[in-house]
Amino acid sequence: MSVSKAAETAANKTVYRVEGFTCANCAAKFEHNVKQLPGVCDAKVNFGAAKITVYGDATIAELEQAGAFENLKVTPDTPARAAEQAEREIAKEPFYKRHGTLLSALLLLAFGYLFRFVNGEENLLAILLFAASIVIGGYSLFAVGLRNLLRLEFDMKTLMTVAIIGAALIGEWAEGAVVVILFAISEALERFSMDRARQSIRALMSVAPKEALVRRNGQEVVVPVEDVVVGDIMIVKPGQKIAMDGVVVSGSSSVNQAAITGESVPVSKTVDDEVFAGTLNQEGLLEVKVTKLVADTTIAKLIQLVEEAQGERAPAQAFVDKFAKYYTPLIMVVAALVAVVPPLFFNGDWGRWMYLGLSVLVVGCPCALVISTPLSIVSAIGNAARHGVLVKGGVYLEEVGALQAIAFDKTGTLTKGVPVVTDYRVFRPETNANELFAIIASLESRSQHPLASAILRKAEEDSISYSDVVVDDFASLTGKGIKGTVNGTTYYIGSPQLFAELRHAGLSPEQAQQIQSLQNEGKTVMVVGTQTENLALLAVADEVRESSQDVIRKLHQLGIKKTIMLTGDNEGTAQAIGKQVGLSDVRGELLPQEKLDFIKQLRTDYGNAAMVGDGVNDAPALAAATVGIAMGGAGTDTALETADVVLLGDDLTKLPFLIKLSRKTLRIIKQNIAFALAVKLIALLLVIPGWLTLWIAILSDMGATLLVAFNGMRLMSVKE
Known part of the structure; x- marks a missing residue:
């Protein structure tokens, strides 16, 4: 609801x-x-x-x-209560304490059969032992079932209560006791399977420490995480788990983020890098400035969203819920007809047909059907979260499996989203490349252009010092480039068009050909020169993720009919990247509204279409898609809130895994529903020759519940 x-x-x-x-x-x-x-x-x-x-x-x-x-x-x-409950659930009471009532009823049943075997069928003591087994083993069942019966509320406990009372009335004490015990075992197994399915989330709850070491008033003190406030400086030693989300203010280390993002490889962290509660500091001492309260940490948010997702009813579950609403009263009517019609109209034996009617009640118990879908959904969503994929509900889990087309944003999705210098070529062999690059870096360090960071990063990587280069008369040439004077020479860095304007000759044919070739590869080219000559060129590009090509290939192998890139970047760059990663279609120079129109067209053409983007710039397209998939949601509230699916580790390789998991979930749900109904039908058909017994009825119900549960739990072991 x-x-x-x-x-x-x-x-x-x-x-x-x-x-x-x-x-x-x-x-x-x-x-x-x-x-x-x-x-x-x-x-x-x-x-x-x-x-x-x-x-x-x-x-x-x-x-x-x-x-x-x-x-x-x-x-x-609360986070603290949740963690405490998780620990209690993981370390439960011994078996005999949890199931003492069931064991007592089982013991009484065994003694009842022993006395009947020794003293004959009608032994009073055996009947009393069976009756005691029924009362002790079925007390909680009867308490609910009788109340429901008086209110005319028909659920599985009502069915079982009527069946067991009926069995006692017609003298089938032994079978009534067996039905009680088998039903109790069935419920215990159902509870166990749901607990196992929830275990992945309970494990997440106990990941984050309950205390943090913080520096206050010059002293290092250990405080409960509930008492840590935003702005506190947290000390995290090597080998310790990080207790709160924050930003590193001192130190460097490698941090294992598998609990949050599913990444198996530790991530390097240094000053100004973000860290998350529940992750493991492996090497160095870190001082972290806390940025979120305990209830707002990424792991707390993740747990909350996953639990909410597990509660969302998938379309298949909605069908089962609606079906069960009419199914239980129907079974009551069928059982009554089986018990009454043959004796009234065909001279049947009342005792025999009453027994068969009670058996129909038992076999009609919808345990397997009711558990078939929620168990599968909980198992699959929990498994996905463990692998760094947040699915916001069963409906999205089902829809991912039915996808026919997937659209991708370029920047930060198929590419890394960080520009890098890919080419640096000097035009004259006698030019000292490093000295010229130091001048270039010094000029760019004064620029606000987005690509300047790529040049400065390359200078640092190649250990080229530029801070001591003195620049005079620096100026930004809007839309064209920059200029500045070093040692009396004025240098220009900018687009090829800038140099065509500076000098009539502009670029030589060979230089123009090199630039054209690099632009065809999807790179942005900058020329370096003076008033009199061209000295070098730089090519900068947003690097394609190493995994992108492999991911697109796997998606095509999985039967995705169309993979398309929708980007605002220029057409040449878009086509070059699309060809490199193997997309089936590429559209460049798109405005947000045009991206939205393309998604709507994809849904018209293919039925189910997903959009993969960063969760912020692509919000309209993500919302319009059948499933909106955001990249890199760890620590990003916008992505966690707006997308239907979040790839927490900024890892595109999780997408084929998600589709595989979704399709397997759909298959298992269909198998479970079909199997649960088939078992009921076969057992009911045994009424015709009169072969259905209470034993067969309860065993068929318990067997179906067990098989459906274990089949659904297989989703917890699906791997990438």
Whole structure:
């Protein structure tokens, strides 16, 4: 369900964690009960993340009363509480403590069969042991089932309660006890499989430290992360995890960011570089200025978004929810007809057909069907997050698998987004290339042009000192270049057109040919010279990512019909890069509105189309695409908030993995739904020859639940 806008704006919004959910139906019932509370405007349960969002005012006692039918425990959702709960879940109580009731019921059942074997079928003590097994093992089931029956609410617990009471009434005490125990085992396995699927997010919660070493008033003190404020200086020693998001103010080190971005290779960090909570400082001592509170860190934001995503219903799940709504009452009607029609109209045996009717009730229990989709979605989204891909909901997970066309922005997506000097050629052999480059760098250090940084970076890489070069009469020639005087000689750096204006001769044919060749490769060319001669040329380009060509090739292998680059860059540069990476189409010199129009056309032509961009400049196109995919969302709130999918590590290679994971998720969901329904149908067909028993009914239901759960959990192991 979607929370109404009125409720969202008019009421307080509070998020709570919930312990004790056994199934999706129980979660739905809890949501319904909370909505009935006096001070609550609306509520939304996230079964995948085991959370509830309450719009309005309700105490924890009231919420726990609403979940009393399942003995639910409710706690406020804070980072500290979340981490504590994660640790509790990871280190649970011993098996016998958690399942003592089930073990007791199983023991009573075993003794019942032993007494019946020794003393015969109608042994009173055996019947009492079976009855005790039913009461002890099914107490919580009956408490809910009977209440539902009185309210005419039909869910799986209602079905099971009616079936077990019916079995006792017709004297099938042993089979009633077996059904109770097998149903309890089925619920325990369902809970276990959901816990396993949530584990990847719980592991993330416990990644960030609970305390930080900060410098205050000249003293280094250890404080809880909740007490750290923006602006604090945090000390991170080698081998320690970084507790808060911040910027390095002193020191350098390599940091393992796998917990956030999925990158396996550590990243070098030095002054002014951003670091994230939960990442591991490997080598040097770092002093970090804290930039975000604990609740706002990248990892906290990531956990929140992933949990919200796991709660979003995918189209397949919406179908299952709608189907289950009509399915359960239908099963009740079918079971009643099986029990009543043959004895009334065909002279059948009442005892035999009542038994078959009860078996139909049991086999109709929709456990496998209900768990089939949410378990798969939770497993897949958790796996994606572990690999550095944030998928914002089941609907996007499904849509990624159906993509036919993908559009890419150029800068920062297919390219690195950082200009570099690719060519430096002096025209005369006797020219000292390093001395000339020092003059070029000194001039560019005074420039505001975006490409100047590339020249200065190359000077640093090649250890060319330029700070001692004295420049006089520096001037910027708007739209053309720069000039300045060094040792009495005036140097010019700018476009080829600048030199055509300076001198009638301009460029020689050979120089013009070199420039044309470099421009055809998608590079920006600058000429260096004086009033009388051309001395050198520089070519600067935004380097193509090493992975881009391989990613595009893999996408075509996966059956993506069209890969297109949409960029505002000039057509020549766009075509050169498109050819280099192997795109099927390239469009250059586009305005944002034109990019938007192209995305709309792609959706018309191909049905499902994605846009991959930086999440800021490409916002309109990202919003118009079937799926908007943002690059490099780690630490970028805009990308995390606006895109449907975020590649956290700025890593394009995650895109083929995401498509593969999405398609496998779709296959498994379809398999699970088909299998769950097929098992029910086959078991129901056994009614015709009269072969269906309570044993077969509950085993078929439990078997289907188990297989569906394990099939869905396979999505946690999908690799790149």
